[in-house]
Amino acid sequence: MYLHDKRLQYPVKVEKPNPVFAKALQQAIGGIEGEIRVCLQYFFQAWGARGPSKYRDMLLETATEELGHIEMLATAVALNLEGAPQALQEEVSSDPINGSVLNGMDMRQILSTGLAALPTDSNGVPFDTSHCYASGNLAADMFANVTAESTGRVLATRLYNMTDDPGMKDMISFLIARDTMHQQQWMAAIEDMGGVEKMFPIPNSFPQEQEASEFSYKFMGTSADRGEPTQGRWSSGKSMDGKAEFTSGPMEAHGEEPKLAPPDPMIGGAQKEQMSMVAQGAKIVKDALS
Amino acid sequence: MYLHDKRLQYPVKVEKPNPVFAKALQQAIGGIEGEIRVCLQYFFQAWGARGPSKYRDMLLETATEELGHIEMLATAVALNLEGAPQALQEEVSSDPINGSVLNGMDMRQILSTGLAALPTDSNGVPFDTSHCYASGNLAADMFANVTAESTGRVLATRLYNMTDDPGMKDMISFLIARDTMHQQQWMAAIEDMGGVEKMFPIPNSFPQEQEASEFSYKFMGTSADRGEPTQGRWSSGKSMDGKAEFTSGPMEAHGEEPKLAPPDPMIGGAQKEQMSMVAQGAKIVKDALS
Amino acid sequence: MYLHDKRLQYPVKVEKPNPVFAKALQQAIGGIEGEIRVCLQYFFQAWGARGPSKYRDMLLETATEELGHIEMLATAVALNLEGAPQALQEEVSSDPINGSVLNGMDMRQILSTGLAALPTDSNGVPFDTSHCYASGNLAADMFANVTAESTGRVLATRLYNMTDDPGMKDMISFLIARDTMHQQQWMAAIEDMGGVEKMFPIPNSFPQEQEASEFSYKFMGTSADRGEPTQGRWSSGKSMDGKAEFTSGPMEAHGEEPKLAPPDPMIGGAQKEQMSMVAQGAKIVKDALS
């Protein structure tokens, strides 16, 4: 269960409200790189964790912290909206710069919330929880978390560069720092379990003799000129799991052209022509064979 | 631009069609762990790549390969649906086992496609392309790709265990092998750029003196008893980027309770009571202070 | 900011795991009537609240409680999935009842999470945060909250009736009790602000002389026979805001048939025929008039 403290984890100050920046900040709230995503992703990983319990506990701690980051950002949005233009007539008629401010705003921050944050991204697209990865495999989930914190920190640095408000820069420098920590925390969990090399291939509990192993360490090129695939660390040398050597070569077709059964008249829905042409073709083949 | 070969990359055979397995396979087509996702994710990363070109080229090769995997799975779905029950009356009245087959099917594979695959997951939810991560940061994107291939391989092993059809097991063993390769290929790209340690924190081009660095390597606990946070590789020892030592401690509130301006009467929409109580409160405070 | 306690708010026990009930419980997690929705809805209302602060504080308290309810339900899902069937072959071949269990399951609880909860509804549709209403108007938001708790309690009673597992019935009886409280809490907030009558029409800060008040208290019937509209408390007697009398009558057309300008050739995209027929028509009218 959960408790709250009315204070924010870190100060949120806005010196000069900027309603266009309020729109940009939405990406860090409800975007796929944002805080609702990491918060729910870590919670669902924790709630479904089947041990060892220390990973569950760690996930709970960071999930709970992230909830406070959404709060900070929502507060930042509300503060950036104070004094925002709200009527089309004044703006456009009198002032091209302010008129353009209204055009750059997220209109729903006026129309739907009365100057507050939305659970959406900077284009107004609502967050959808399918982005909360929780696979039941700890290594896969830790990589998902590194990814989330990496795209999150990329986003945060772009927001940092977009504003010159000292309060906003201060708040974002804190969020960047936490992303720095969280990225490494999830990599540290990988190391805690034995290290990157031992983790692969994920899941490492599947018996590898059941995979078609002649294809397991070969980089395949798809160039239509059938030349050598792009070379790099991935095309030769030891594989990352230390179990094999990488090789490379052009992709080949091991399968045949697929043949599906003709349309089923019982299911209905095909055109007569589909069924009769197929039947005719079958007859020609059959006659030829007999 | 792209070309095609009518043959499949690997054989797709189904010995005993199973329409319920056709539903399960949908997860590998249009699920968040599935092939449409990796295919489009790698393509968008490649198409937006601003160099060095070898990473772009490698992305194009694997994206193109993945397109062929969707094809294989769509073929497998169609083959598993051949001979599927299609009418409620026969099934339920005569045969509890077959009746249950119809109940376990994806009805849209009958109603919408006439026994073919859908671009949806195993619950019929359409794939939505917001899952195609392409951040413009190569390290973040490589971790996103490791994640995609890891959750993809986890899914594939579960599908492998779910069926006993030899053709399906063979096809899936190939897909598992390719996931093995692709996971490591993206980790190899990380190594190709200098290795995991050098990549962090992602993005590594942001000047770290601009982040609030006292928070950059500290694991924070949120336990309401204010005790020590969960210990592990993440709470002490060298950080993963080799730049600092991890520390840990309970989370503290550095900020204050947030104060937003009262509702703006010009924006409209607040209740009178909200505005008057706030005004009254402000007066009381003001009177007290004067 | 937020803290956690590893213990659950209320015990969650499952005596006899039922994977089909695990699917039903998803509706209470990620359904539109579920706990993710109320949790985020109350948080966003709180984070955007512009006073008086007591409503903000109350919202924070209940939002934080709801987070713990998602945790309870996610735990209940995981417990109900223990021992679930996982392979099609065993099930269908040997046992019609268990085979039907697999058919009734949410396949993604096997394939995507490895026997854990998803942030989706009982049909596997991910929760989308557009359902988190936070309008900036306290009365509208309180009614939204009554609605959420009412549909939530309706759902909970249906889940209660669906199971006979004593542990599940106990857990749900707790959730029902909390819904009882929360429904009334939001109505109490309405009373706290002055009562239902005073709240209407919402928002009550808009000057009513600016609305077309001859239509403000009239129930309009749309029956094609132009008879009397359905009678009830809404068609006569004092209006709910005490400001007028309800009346009723058949709906009338006060407007005309709409006339839009012809397609703009500069925008492009219309067929030639659309433009020429319209032009011709205009000419005929013009000629007739001249």
Place this chain on the structure above:
Amino acid sequence: MYLHDKRLQYPVKVEKPNPVFAKALQQAIGGIEGEIRVCLQYFFQAWGARGPSKYRDMLLETATEELGHIEMLATAVALNLEGAPQALQEEVSSDPINGSVLNGMDMRQILSTGLAALPTDSNGVPFDTSHCYASGNLAADMFANVTAESTGRVLATRLYNMTDDPGMKDMISFLIARDTMHQQQWMAAIEDMGGVEKMFPIPNSFPQEQEASEFSYKFMGTSADRGEPTQGRWSSGKSMDGKAEFTSGPMEAHGEEPKLAPPDPMIGGAQKEQMSMVAQGAKIVKDALS
């Protein structure tokens, strides 16, 4: 079944087309507070109504009226788009004000419709019908309807304040008036069934002895300092259903830390380390106990 009258329910005139206002109006068409939502919500409530029939009939009448409101707004959008800028080059090069008009427009109103309304909100997000609440419980549905009309009227007053076009102000004053009526109509239906007090808790047909009633009328605080919860009408005095007294107190943990079974090797997908660490832990516990 349904019939139409080519005339509009109320006049829709635009004196000075404003394409940015055309974008704002979209929120009232396809937004969650908009007219598609109420129209379909009332229809689905009516079509599923299992009596008494007068509520079904009333729902049908208002649903049918709302359809005409979508029509009015779609007409208003089309009229506001007449003469809109359509080419980037002219605008930006010659005229900052008009350039900003294009930037403030919904581009799909040019690109997708050729100057007409879309079934989306003001950010271009399509309406999704999960917002049409119809629970089968009349009281819950009436509160959902009050909510819809309240957020709808809040939105309408914001749109009213955003424009100074007399035709638009006139049309919106009509829509505001109808929202005034409809809010009260749904509250009147509550009264018609016996009044607010009798309706609670919703559903009132569930035997309350089956709920965990010690938690049914208690407001729980979640403050980490374990102090008194926020006081108000909800923390003491008679409950809104007249059946009990409100109380309040800090939230307590009645449950334990959840314990899930270890990962199931049959389901596959967990890392070896997850399974072995858990097994090891179990052995230590077992040894200690023996």
Place this chain on the structure above:
Amino acid sequence: MYLHDKRLQYPVKVEKPNPVFAKALQQAIGGIEGEIRVCLQYFFQAWGARGPSKYRDMLLETATEELGHIEMLATAVALNLEGAPQALQEEVSSDPINGSVLNGMDMRQILSTGLAALPTDSNGVPFDTSHCYASGNLAADMFANVTAESTGRVLATRLYNMTDDPGMKDMISFLIARDTMHQQQWMAAIEDMGGVEKMFPIPNSFPQEQEASEFSYKFMGTSADRGEPTQGRWSSGKSMDGKAEFTSGPMEAHGEEPKLAPPDPMIGGAQKEQMSMVAQGAKIVKDALS
């Protein structure tokens, strides 16, 4: 504006309720081939129609009719749900056939609506209004309408084959008949404007000398063996618009490998390695050239 008649357009009777068929019928309500789609699609086409008015009028008439079809189907769903199983325990323990009925049901028809229709498809995915095509080009829209009625009639015939309830078969035979009419009605509108040949290419108002006309009537093959493309009516003979002859040949690359500028350090977010390797590469090229 709109009016209603309480009677249904056509009788809806269910002799033997079948809750699994109630799930299947959802596809015809909220599926992409369903009635909500055509209803709203025709309404939005009508409301945005800029003449000639007869097409607008015709669209309004059919849109209004379709609203009544949603009503018929929602009624059919409710009738099919009467007497549905509702508790897991009874079903599974006593009766494999009925147990499987519950497994085949849409659980939200119990949990969310209390035995009524949802605005979703047969997999529970809510309808999303982006499927309502209204392009402002009458010919494109008429083809969109033919498509909608064709996929709709395909769906209806599959539903017809799936049931043996005489009432349901009768209702569906009516819907099939209306789809027959509506398909042809939209084709008739094409003929009314001058016929298929004259309509192409859509839009026919764009000056064809502005298109790269050497590519306008050539079927391009993408086979990796660079052989002849698939032959058919599309590879030779007069084009469908009568303006040219079809030709065919393998696809060629007329463009070059794309070259994007290196990552912009001002935008932030790229890895150092991306920027330095690109810079290094540029230097090598420059040195080589100098």
Place this chain on the structure above:
Amino acid sequence: MYLHDKRLQYPVKVEKPNPVFAKALQQAIGGIEGEIRVCLQYFFQAWGARGPSKYRDMLLETATEELGHIEMLATAVALNLEGAPQALQEEVSSDPINGSVLNGMDMRQILSTGLAALPTDSNGVPFDTSHCYASGNLAADMFANVTAESTGRVLATRLYNMTDDPGMKDMISFLIARDTMHQQQWMAAIEDMGGVEKMFPIPNSFPQEQEASEFSYKFMGTSADRGEPTQGRWSSGKSMDGKAEFTSGPMEAHGEEPKLAPPDPMIGGAQKEQMSMVAQGAKIVKDALS
């Protein structure tokens, strides 16, 4: 399986980057009229095709071509973003015109991708694959394809008119030309199967004696004045399938007012009042009858 050629199908040049046009181009990538849609739609039609194989082959060829069109457009977006403004402070403070450029941009093209294309439409809404129609009926699918290429070409001509960059105009003139071809190609496939008349009604394999044929060729008017429906090619003359004559007349109610069973107390969730009023009503009727 698939192969790639690093070169583009057609040159993509941008003389003067325009970030607002980069936003507009998104509609042609991830919009419902865009290239991701046609690409995946044709692929899924091909992969599910059950013969005759020439249609499958043709679909594969054009699907593969369309993949290259997404690539061209993604490249065009990236080139249009080069040199885009990225910081709010500089823009708004110094320059109304450039400030408005930032306001007109898709912020996610900065924040999420670092100046590259997104798989979304011009409003930032992600593409959702439910738009990929593949019904298993060739005629329906061909009409779906004509529709896709028609709305696609309408969109392309609007984009052509929106820009004056010679490189962009050249690229779009190529895409327009390919849309010209593809529209006709799908109509040619209809002719290849026997022609438009023979295709109707779609599906033409359903025995027409099973449809309620008195409604199959009648245009029904819904005007509330019960007058004649709108006349046109659709109201008289031979039907498009040559099997009947069109007729017309006002719509009639053949059904009755629907009567659903009262709420089921076992399902729970209805209000007591709903159940008792219905029961009371039933008693009154019963008493009257006895």
